[in-house]
Amino acid sequence: MNGDENTLALGERGRPAPNREELVLERIERVRRSRPRLREELITLAHGAGGKASRTLVEAVFLEAFRNPFLEPLADGAVLEAMEHGEPAFTTDSYVVTPLFFPGGDIGDLAVNGTVNDLAMCGARPAHLSAAFILEEGFPIRDLRLIVATMAEAARAAGVTIVTGDTKVVQRGKADGCYITTAGVGTVPAGVRLGASAVRPGDAVIVSGPIGEHGVTVMLARGGLDIEADDLVSDTAPLNGLTALLLDACPGGRVRCLRDATRGGVATVLNEMAQAAEVAVVVAEEAVPVRPAVRGACELLGIDPLYVACEGRMVAVVAGDSADAALAALRSHPLGEGAAVVGRIAEDPPGLVLLKTGFGGTRIVDVLVGDPLPRIC
Amino acid sequence: MNGDENTLALGERGRPAPNREELVLERIERVRRSRPRLREELITLAHGAGGKASRTLVEAVFLEAFRNPFLEPLADGAVLEAMEHGEPAFTTDSYVVTPLFFPGGDIGDLAVNGTVNDLAMCGARPAHLSAAFILEEGFPIRDLRLIVATMAEAARAAGVTIVTGDTKVVQRGKADGCYITTAGVGTVPAGVRLGASAVRPGDAVIVSGPIGEHGVTVMLARGGLDIEADDLVSDTAPLNGLTALLLDACPGGRVRCLRDATRGGVATVLNEMAQAAEVAVVVAEEAVPVRPAVRGACELLGIDPLYVACEGRMVAVVAGDSADAALAALRSHPLGEGAAVVGRIAEDPPGLVLLKTGFGGTRIVDVLVGDPLPRIC
Incomplete structure (x- = not known):
């Protein structure tokens, strides 16, 4: 054991209780003041770790764009209102388009429209979508914001809400910027049976x-x-x-x-x-x-x-x-x-x-x- | 225009109608006999192209393991039976774990259990899952079969069915073998409201x-x-x-x-x-x-x-x-x-x-x- 550790140990043990409490209270204030803000320009692995950076990304980018009462609790899943009468329809698709931005759209509206369309092809009225992102470390947050804005706009146009989601980050070279997987639920009106x-x-x-x-x-x-x-x-x-x-x-x-x-x-x-x-x-x-x-x-x-x-x-x-x-x-x-x-x-x-x-x-x-x-x- | 093309053009025009029909009929038989079989050992880009190879992969690997009446039509989405009374819950997660196989499980049961658990955490009874795969070109189909088998087993254990899905393939170096995104739907019984x-x-x-x-x-x-x-x-x-x-x-x-x-x-x-x-x-x-x-x-x-x-x-x-x-x-x-x-x-x-x-x-x-x-x- 070296001297520093000794000092620390002695200090900890030697400090009277009130001082310790003050220390905790001070720390409490410091933690409370550090409210999340998205300062980074590029996606880091921390954005996918489930901690502070993930939370900030979700609140500053996803919640901001998709905001609705089902998404707002940011829980493990969304609890929806009972859907309209009929058979439920359920679908999913991953989007890996390259380039991410192209004339007439980007991966964002593609991911929304694609899943809306898969529901529509079942004869269903699309109601709610989920959106899961796999992001490559180093992906520009500016681009992510653009994609998310297109998704929000596409969802509005299709009359659906994005109610739940997920973000994972993989190391550089383990993806190609941004992959999106959407799933969707809707209802097939009575009497409709396509196939x-x-x-x-x-x-x-x-x-x-x-x-x-x-x-x-x-x-x-x-x-x-x-x-x-x-x-x-x-x-x-x-x-x-x-x-x-x-x-x-x-x-x-x-x-x-x-x-x-x-x-x-x-x-x-x-x-x-x-x-x-x-x-x-x-x-x-x-x-x-x-x-x-x-x-x-x-x-x-x-x-x-x-x-x-x-x-x-x-x-x-x-x-x-x-x-x-x-x-x-x-x-x-x-x-x-x-x-x-x-x-x-x-x-x-x-x-x-x-x-x-x-x-x-x-x-x-x-x-x-x-x-x-x-x-x- | 070279000689060969000339010959072909002349031959086409010169051939009498019945011969042409015979040719078509012969072709018809050839196409019909070539029923899909999964012969490859590694995932190729064609497995994600939506054509013959995609179909074969879906039938030989996914349908084989997950088979249920909702999945069987292999349509754009699944039309389900009306779910039990209560509020619907909906969730999604992407899985990018590395390594794909680890003591006690693999990415497959992780993807099923994770989404089952997200529904359970809402107080919901999980009912159906979707599964979307992003595969890297060159990924061993043997490994995919193992993962899919684990998913099927995990779904059985949790009492859920995998009713719809998707497969995309990206070039070598644009993913890390296999990423899976599952979404899930279930029902929150009346009176349960967690948060x-x-x-x-x-x-x-x-x-x-x-x-x-x-x-x-x-x-x-x-x-x-x-x-x-x-x-x-x-x-x-x-x-x-x-x-x-x-x-x-x-x-x-x-x-x-x-x-x-x-x-x-x-x-x-x-x-x-x-x-x-x-x-x-x-x-x-x-x-x-x-x-x-x-x-x-x-x-x-x-x-x-x-x-x-x-x-x-x-x-x-x-x-x-x-x-x-x-x-x-x-x-x-x-x-x-x-x-x-x-x-x-x-x-x-x-x-x-x-x-x-x-x-x-x-x-x-x-x-x-x-x-x-x-x-x-």
């Missing part, structure tokens, strides 16, 4: 607007390609307004299946339907809405727009005799102005998607094998 | 068992430290059985607040309560259960067990006159055998946690500032 297996021969296949804009925009935003397309922006948008109109216009099970055409694009969605319902999906290539900028970029990149991700477009299969009503309903909404019937469901060949080309030919639209556009969402 | 702000002077503070085992176990599993502790395993466990017993034993609002002592440990949880309720939490150091192996490791590492994460221990604050009933209820469950009253709630000094040490002294247990144990969960 790929409900699709049947004679049904009409509708897409809600021009396809491929999100995927091509993100691809071009990565740079390195000598393509400029100033008028291209991501189509990221909440589709719950559109699905509500559609379900109202085609009641009684006449809407068979809704799918948002994200990873793998329209082609993948159609293949999943064909396989689940054991039907053929026959698509007229010329009827599929594709903006010239998307078509041009796809040609240069050597990819088919049918495989390119949208984040605000859906495929709707409705009873054949409801196609007109469905189209009118979709077109009455700003996000459905470009809706079009692109094909029909047939009996044969079951499990496959056939594309009728402009030249009178037919080709099989198979599911994607590789990944032409990694980390698009 | 840090419900804590009041005179209440008893209980911990459900020895603390710090998860954090120390993971720390040691990282190696590089010359400490061996063969009998140390993570305490990861679902606490919903324990909370149900406790709420039954202390009805009518006598359970004030439940918190699982994860990141930041018991000290952080107590500080959050002290601040939210503007009360003092006075803890008797000698009453806090800490196993010798944990105490020893903490001394060598220079950390206080009060700040070390548990993943299967909770802090319960109950009305002072219910302490005995609460303790009896907890101790009747295998996960609560080591439960102990560790302190009480006082009026002064509001917002602080005071520790009465063995030597008759008092020290303030402040919230964590840095991060002594990053990526513990």
